[in-house]
Amino acid sequence: MAKQYDVIVIGAGPGGMTAALYASRANLSVLMLDRGIYGGQMNNTAAIENYPGFSSVLGPDLAQNMYQGATQFGAEYAYGNVEGVTDQGDVKIVKTDSDTFEAKAVVIATGSEYRKLGVPGEEAYGGRGVSYCAVCDGNFFKGREVIVVGGGDSAIEEGLYLTQLASKVTVIHRRDQLRAQKILQDRAFANDKMNFVWNTNVTEVLGDDDKVTGVKIKNNQTGEESTIDASGVFIYVGILPKTDEFGDLGITDEIGWIPTDGEMATKVPGIYAIGDVRAKDLRQITTAVGDGGIAGQQVFKYIEALADKQSVN
Numbered sequence: 001m002a003k004q005y006d007v008i009v010i011g012a013g014p015g016g017m018t019a020a021l022y023a024s025r026a027n028l029s030v031l032m033l034d035r036g037i038y039g040g041q042m043n044n045t046a047a048i049e050n051y052p053g054f055s056s057v058l059g060p061d062l063a064q065n066m067y068q069g070a071t072q073f074g075a076e077y078a079y080g081n082v083e084g085v086t087d088q089g090d091v092k093i094v095k096t097d098s099d100t101f102e103a104k105a106v107v108i109a110t111g112s113e114y115r116k117l118g119v120p121g122e123e124a125y126g127g128r129g130v131s132y133c134a135v136c137d138g139n140f141f142k143g144r145e146v147i148v149v150g151g152g153d154s155a156i157e158e159g160l161y162l163t164q165l166a167s168k169v170t171v172i173h174r175r176d177q178l179r180a181q182k183i184l185q186d187r188a189f190a191n192d193k194m195n196f197v198w199n200t201n202v203t204e205v206l207g208d209d210d211k212v213t214g215v216k217i218k219n220n221q222t223g224e225e226s227t228i229d230a231s232g233v234f235i236y237v238g239i240l241p242k243t244d245e246f247g248d249l250g251i252t253d254e255i256g257w258i259p260t261d262g263e264m265a266t267k268v269p270g271i272y273a274i275g276d277v278r279a280k281d282l283r284q285i286t287t288a289v290g291d292g293g294i295a296g297q298q299v300f301k302y303i304e305a306l307a308d309k310q311s312v313n
Contacts, residue, residue, distance in 0.1 A: 002093070002100040005031045007299050009075075010082050010094070011109030013040030014063075015275030015288030015295075017070035019107045022296020024073040028303060031101065032070070033080035033094070039063025040111050042285065044133045051285055059135075062285075082110075084245050087268050090306055104306055105270045105299045108246060108258065109292070112276040112283070115238040117149065121205030121212075122235070129212025130205055130233050134158035138165045141232045147172060147215055149202050150236035156180040156188050158234055163193040170195045170228060172202055174220060197228070205233055241277045253279055264295040270302055 007023045009016045012034035024030045037043060045059030054062075071077060080096040085106055094101045114132040116122060122130055131137040134148075138161060146166045148159040151173035157180075162169045171188070176198045178185050188194050197217070204216040206227065214229040241256040251258050251266040257279035264272040274291035276283045 002102045003031075004102045005029045006103065006303055007031070007105050007107065008033060008092070008094050008101055008103040009107045009109055010034075010080075010085075011040070011111055011275070011277075012038035012067075012070075012077060013109060013111050013275060013288060014042060014066055014285045015292040016040075016107065016109030017066045018289045018292025019109060019272075019274060019296040019299070020070045020075040020292075021073070022293055023107075023299050024070075024075040026296070026300040027073075028300060030075040031103070032075060032077045033082060033096065033101075034077070035079065035081040037063075038067045038070075038077060042066075044135050048285065082245055085249060085271070087249060087271065090270070090310075092270060104303050105272070107264075107292075107295050107299065108243070108266075108271065108273040108277055109275050109288075110242040110277055112239040112241050114235065115240050117202060117235055117237060119202055119204050121207060125205050125207045125212045125233075128210055129207060129231060130235065132235055134161045134234050137232070137234075138162050141166050143167050144231040145170070145229065146232040146234060147202075147228060147230045148234045148236065149173075150238075151175060151178040151180065152236065152238075153180045153184060155234075155236035156184040158236060159194060160184070160187055160191065162234065163191050166193070166232075168195060169193055170197060170230065172197045172200050172215070172217060172228075174201050175199065202233075239276070239283070243277055262294075263298045264291055265298065270306075272299065 006028035007030045009020050009032045012032045020030045020032050042059040042063040047056045049056050086093040092106045142165050145168040148171045159169050199221045200217050202215045206214045218225045243256045258273035258277050259279045272295040274295045275288035
């Protein structure tokens, strides 16, 4: 028989762990499922400077502290590559690649993933100079020239981090100005190691047999093509929700984000969504934690209402 829980939280990032904390503290049985280590993208962040209570904290340290809090009231954590969720009214079936679970409520906290450029060479040189995480791979490029593609917060934050390691960081952006927060822009423009190439698209990642050697670029205003030599290419051109496995529930929009109401409820009663999978503007650790607290409380109310309904029947 499928193992039964009151609540299954799919995803153990900051939002998922907060939801598990609140739900388990309300004396509900809770299972957190994740296909990776708890903490999510926090584990790839060297320094978090905008989480209340800390002037700066290492991402893995914050993840560990959150996990200890999330499990202190009995919430369980397990590896699970979720393949789908089936709504059977008062019962939800969660199927992974190795197990099947039942729950009265489900909280989706699967997060998002980096968007790819989709240009020749990107896949071929993945892990051989193409990266989506400066904290993970920046150390391999000490004293070398690297390229950052993008102009948002992530691109500039990671570019600034790379200046501590690389000899030069060239930011390639398809527009004529950055989209990052002004404080990040100010830091970037003041950094002598950062160079900017505007109105330009990367059309190909170049390399030899085993490593990146540069990129081919095209100015989207003049059509001029050229190349830039570099040992590494760090790509930050947006994010996509990790929600493919929930398509059959009919809770995603045309892109894949999950719309919710203010109580984190989706279109399906008993299924909630929090954090970076939600259709919203700001995706930060703080907003994920806020979402998780709300969802954990609302799950408790939902399950209480289920119990009242069943007692009447």
